[in-house]
Amino acid sequence: MPETVLKVERHNHFVTLTLNRAEKRNALNVALMQALDDAITSIEGDQEIRAVIVRGAGSSFCSGLDLAEADRLEGGQGAVNIERVFHRLAHLPVPTIAAVQGAALAGGCELALHCDLRIAAQDLRIGMTVARVGLLVPYDFIRKLIEIIGAANTAQILYTAEPVNAERALRMGMVHEVVPNADLDATVNSWAERISANAPLSLRVMKQSMRRALSNSNNAWHDDLLAMARVVRNSQDAKEGIRAFLEKRQPRWTGR
């Protein structure tokens, strides 16, 4: 491999994971998801780690799934499907912080949301654009949105499919703080340092307690919605949407 798609840097008591496909605005492909999955495994086994930063190299945090490989990452099949890896990320035993700048779209937006905390640079554009290409957000990811920004804001994000800027994201509660682009790394490092200065046992049980407090809504029965999602994902419109996106033209919807 010429250059690693995910850089893992160990600091004193925290780890920084850097998505490193800047030329693709850090789009998530199989190699990157596999690397993320591996990094999560090693963090899970390391009692010395007290916080994790997730950031993107270059001008954007993450533009979402690499559509060229989307079929291998979505829909619950492949070993590194996005739902499984993000679920593991959300359940990491230590606090996680996303540093988001530029585009954080679709899967990139969800990557940030599956962290516990989010710091945004001023030029952030964050959103779920999947309705534009006839795709669907997995049930787990919709639940995540509602968990963080509530049903009303989720409706805006999903239905308009338009990214929002950093200020709007702050007001929605999607990010905790907005800083100038030049200050993003320093701010997020400072959060990680401040968190890892706190008592590690407290932090780990706090995180578990919060997940449990939310668990009831996580257990809602939704097999029917999974089936519906499969239908949408396999529809002609979904294929047309991806094709149109890759060809940079307007899609033609048939509702099938």
Add this chain to the structure above:
Amino acid sequence: MADEVKIERNHNYVTLSLNRPEKRNAINGAVIAALDQMLESVERDPDVRAVVIRGEGRSFCSGLDLRDIEQMGPGGLSFEKIIARLQKLPVPTIAAVHGDALTGGLVLALTCDLRIAAEGARLGMTPARIGYLPTYWIFRKFVETVGPANTAEIMFLAEPVGANRAREMGLVHKVVPDESLSAAAVQWAETIAGNAPLSVRAMKQMIARVMSKAFEVEHSDLDELGNRVRNSQDAREGVRAFLEKRKPVWRGQ
């Protein structure tokens, strides 16, 4: 007994004032006992329609009196009992928060139905700094009020936030200039007391019921885990370092 908490009956609402200003109204055994008695009297009085909780002096409440709590043993069960009683009070409760509202002090405010903050208020949960852990119930309360993302910020950073950030998070309903705090709390209490008492009491029950499911999630394992954290060497070190005003040394044990 000295007046650790003052109770004042206005027309049809009651004001409870924490009254240990020299200790920034830290909650000790005497405060807990006084609050318990006063809440009981409010429960029995059908003419009370709202309760305001405030603090004398420069702060709302700096939390539990750590020296007292060390002597009370782990768990702080009496404080929990008071909080549970406050939560179940049949009438709306309003916290008027100024200065510090930290840890137990913030929990006290959060257990009220409504919170008004003075501009200079600082609100925060600092237990992670000393290796302590709030109970599951407190997490439930935070997640319910400000959502998991804001709860993560408050708990993991363990740094108090200012009134405006608290307003953004939904941690407080309203921010007013410091000198207007009492007037703002009185105004809300009077407005609420002016509404139909049966409606208001039933509404409070409705909201509690809607939120009740999440309180029923099994969490005895987390309680056990929590006790282990509270009894850990780190927790002892944290309290000691706090009292000695030095940085704690964490060992993860």
